[in-house]
Amino acid sequence: MNKVGTTSTGNVMVEMTAQEYEALRQLTKPSPSPDPAVTPSAKVMDAKSMSRAERIEYVKPRLMKLSPKKRESVVRSIKAMFQHSGGISQPEVDAMIKALQKTGYFKIATSGKVAYRV
Structure with missing residues (x-):
């Protein structure tokens, strides 16, 4: 499966299986917004x-x-x-x-x- 991603310098095309892509997506998924009470400024x-x-x-x-x-x-x-x-x-x-x-x-x-x- 070919997936196209975007980087800060442009687009990238990677060939991987659907399982590999899903695992990568889980790793790169943005984390939920931090609790304001736990931010470093707090x-x-x-x-x-x-x-x-x-x-x-x-x-x-x-x-x-x-x-x-x-x-x-x-x-x-x-x-x-x-x-x-x-x-x-x-x-x-x-x-x-x-x-x-x-x-x-x-x-x-x-x-x-x-x-x-x-």
């Missing part, structure tokens, strides 16, 4: 649905791994962590930094240099 933490304490706990290990050396870098890092979930406002970032300083997670000098708790 796995990203949504900043708006988290409390400030949850956001701080989310940020702590990531900041420790990145260990930005200046306050501006800390701000950029925090904003980047939430960019795929709708972003985070500057006042919220400032509040998170104040809370992290208050708990002793790091200190920021007047020059902007960040010193982490060891």
Whole structure:
């Protein structure tokens, strides 16, 4: 049996049995549309649905791994962590930094240099 298929570069003709064609069609059949609740974007933490304490706990290990050396870098890092979930406002970032300083997670000098708790 001859079957004609279409590829991104053109048409292709293949000779195969009806059983082979059916098996191939089952393999190449488009999968059902994914459940929106399970899509990769749903796995990203949504900043708006988290409390400030949850956001701080989310940020702590990531900041420790990145260990930005200046306050501006800390701000950029925090904003980047939430960019795929709708972003985070500057006042919220400032509040998170104040809370992290208050708990002793790091200190920021007047020059902007960040010193982490060891």
